[in-house]
Structure formats: structure tokens, C-alpha cells
Amino acid sequence: MAESILETEGLTKEFLGFVAVGDVSLKVRRGSIHGLIGPNGAGKTTCFNLLTKFLPPSRGSIRFDGRDITKMKPAEVARLGLVRSFQISAVFPHLTVLENVRVALQRARGGSFDFWRSDAVLRGYDARARELLEDVGLSQYAHLPAGQLPYGRKRALEIATTLALDPVMMLLDEPTAGMTAEDVDRIVALVKRVAQGRTVLMVEHNLKVVEGLCDTITVLTRGKVLAEGPYAEVSRNPQVIAAYLGTDPTISGGAGHG
Numbered sequence: 001m002a003e004s005i006l007e008t009e010g011l012t013k014e015f016l017g018f019v020a021v022g023d024v025s026l027k028v029r030r031g032s033i034h035g036l037i038g039p040n041g042a043g044k045t046t047c048f049n050l051l052t053k054f055l056p057p058s059r060g061s062i063r064f065d066g067r068d069i070t071k072m073k074p075a076e077v078a079r080l081g082l083v084r085s086f087q088i089s090a091v092f093p094h095l096t097v098l099e100n101v102r103v104a105l106q107r108a109r110g111g112s113f114d115f116w117r118s119d120a121v122l123r124g125y126d127a128r129a130r131e132l133l134e135d136v137g138l139s140q141y142a143h144l145p146a147g148q149l150p151y152g153r154k155r156a157l158e159i160a161t162t163l164a165l166d167p168v169m170m171l172l173d174e175p176t177a178g179m180t181a182e183d184v185d186r187i188v189a190l191v192k193r194v195a196q197g198r199t200v201l202m203v204e205h206n207l208k209v210v211e212g213l214c215d216t217i218t219v220l221t222r223g224k225v226l227a228e229g230p231y232a233e234v235s236r237n238p239q240v241i242a243a244y245l246g247t248d249p250t251i252s253g254g255a256g257h258g
């Protein structure tokens with residue numbers, strides 16, 4: 001098996017001449033937790049949109065697990081196991097936490113919502129859904145309407161619905177955004193756990209989280225790769241420090257405390 005599971009070459013996305021992602025060549029090692037960091041507007045989310053095929057690239061290529069996926073559709077890429085965490089808006093607020101995971105499983109396996117499936121099939125989904133809730137620490141909330149979950153727990157539910165697709169590689173866009181310190185710790189532990197036997201690529205602004213989780217990081221600024229390597233090395237890079245200080249003091253503040 002190739003050492004890198006995901007590889008881009010010269011990946012570029014222009015919006016009406018504005019280069020949001022410019023000539024990015026990224027290599028993500030199989031089994032690693034890889035951080036994608038950079039100031040606001042650096043092109044991180046656009047990168048994710050390119051990788052999961054929500055946006056077509058202007059130039060460049062993407063290989064996943066030995067295949068060229070540059071021209072594939074989002075659903076095909078997801079079927080190959082490259083899955084992005086759903087936004088919270090994809091959680092059905094009136095369904096219970098358990099039902100949300102069950103729906104995700106049904107969607108992953110059947111591709112439809114045929115509710116006339118046999119009881120045995122539905123019980124099978126239920127058993128797996130309960131396992132997934134256990135994995136993400138939501139068992140005690142199984143029967144609560146998802147809309148009533150505290151914010152941090154909603155992110156855990158989002159991760160459970162992503163796991164329902166049995167991803168080979170997960171993309172997480174700011175999994176700890178807007179969380180209390182306690183929730184952040186829980187999500188860090190959760191990402192560590194779900195990363196077992198998988199590859200994770202995550203965008204994260206909290207550098208303490210990045211330091212604690214990521215094996216390798218890539219720093220993007222203005223659409224370009226500024227630096228890449230282990231956190232300890234990259235965080236000492238003067239250009240990286242300048243990029244953060246120059247644009248977003250809150251981030252460098254976070255690094256200072258981390």
C-alpha cells in the first residue's frame with residue numbers, strides 16, 4: 001500500500017480570477033492525523049470542498065487511495081471512503097439522537113429511506129446505531145430529540161453520522177469551533193479514538209488541539225502552502241509565526257497559551 005492515502009498535485013481553485021487555493025500539493029500519510037491550519041480566508045474550507053468534490057478544481061489533480069478522483073462526483077468519492085463530517089444543519093432536530101444515526105446508516109447502506117424494510121433489518125440498524133453512539137459517548141442521550149443536545153454533543157452526533165458511512169478517511173472542518181474547554185477536551189479524545197485505523201484530515205484554529213492531535217500539519221496562507229511538517233517544527237517557523245501574527249492575533253494568542 002502506498003504511504004500516502006491522499007495526494008494532490010497543483011490543486012488550484014480560482015473564483016473569477018481570485019486564487020482561493022493556488023497550486024497546493026498535499027500528501028496525507030495513511031493512518032495519520034493531519035492538520036490543515038492557516039488564517040481566516042486562507043483557503044482551508046475551499047480545499048475540503050475540492051477534495052470531496054463539492055467544487056471542481058480549476059487545475060490540478062487529486063488521488064485518493066491509489067485512484068484519480070479529480071473528475072469524480074461527491075457521492076462516488078464518499079463511496080470510496082473519503083467522507084467529510086456533515087454540518088450540524090444535517091442533523092434532524094426533531095428525530096432522536098438514535099434515529100439520526102439510524103437514518104445515516106440507512107442512507108449509507110440502502111441509499112434510500114424505505115421505511116417498509118423488515119423489522120429485522122431495522123433492528124440491525126438499531127444495534128449498529130447504538131454501537132456508534134457508544135463510540136462517541138452519546139449513549140445516555142439516545143432518546144433525546146437531537147435539537148435539544150448541548151452544542152458540543154451535537155458535534156459528537158455529527159461525527160457519529162459520519163462514522164455511519166464507515167469512512168477510510170475523515171475530513172473534519174473545525175470540529176471544536178465555538179466549544180467550551182470541557183467540550184474541546186472531549187472532542188479531542190473522540191477524534192483520537194475514531195482516528196484508530198483511519199486517516200483524518202482536520203482544519204482547526206485551536207493550536208493546542210492541533211498540537212495534541214496532529215502528526216503532521218500543513219499551513220496555508222492566501223491559498224498557498226507556507227510550511228509543512230511536524231507541529232514542533234512548523235510552529236517555530238518564522239514565516240508561520242509572521243503569517244499568524246500579521247492577520248489574526250487571536251490565533252497567535254492561542255498558540256502562546258498552548
Ligand SMILES: Nc1ncnc2c1ncn2[C@@H]1O[C@H](COP(=O)(O)OP(=O)(O)OP(=O)(O)O)[C@@H](O)[C@H]1O
Nearest residue numbers: 015018019020038039040041042043044045046047
Ligand atoms: N464560492 C466562492 N466564491 C468566491 N470566493 C470564495 C468562494 N468560496 C470561498 N471564497 C473565497 O476564497 C477564500 C478562501 O476561503 P475559505 O473559506 O476556503 O477560507 P478558510 O481558510 O476556510 O477560512 P476560515 O478560517 O475563515 O474558515 C476567501 O477569500 C473566500 O472569500
Ligand SMILES: [Mg+2]
Nearest residue numbers: 044045046203
Ligand atoms: Mg473555513
